[in-house]
Amino acid sequence: MGRPCPMTDACPFFEKEVPGNSRAVDILRRRYCQPGGAGCARKLVRDTLGKEFVPDDMFPNDDLWAQAILEAQFRKRA
Ligand code: SF4
Numbered sequence: 001m002g003r004p005c006p007m008t009d010a011c012p013f014f015e016k017e018v019p020g021n022s023r024a025v026d027i028l029r030r031r032y033c034q035p036g037g038a039g040c041a042r043k044l045v046r047d048t049l050g051k052e053f054v055p056d057d058m059f060p061n062d063d064l065w066a067q068a069i070l071e072a073q074f075r076k077r078a
Pocket of ligand 1: 032
């Protein structure tokens with residue numbers, strides 16, 4: 001079944017960008033942060049490059065932004 005994201009209780013996106021418990025926040029948390037959730041763009045960047053590369057305002061579904069960050073860093077390191 002898997003585990004929830006380890007950042008669930010301290011994710012800057014929820015703490016700074018969308019604080020509170022609106023219905024939209026609840027949907028995002030259930031879709032991305034719970035066991036078996038969809039792939040999170042924030043988590044992908046964090047796991048690949050480190051938390052300092054994750055913009056606070058990146059949405060969990062912002063796959064294109066995550067891809068651009070990863071590609072830019074890989075180009076720099078090539
Ligand atoms: S938004 Fe992404 S990084 Fe933040 S807690 Fe949810 S799954 Fe983890």
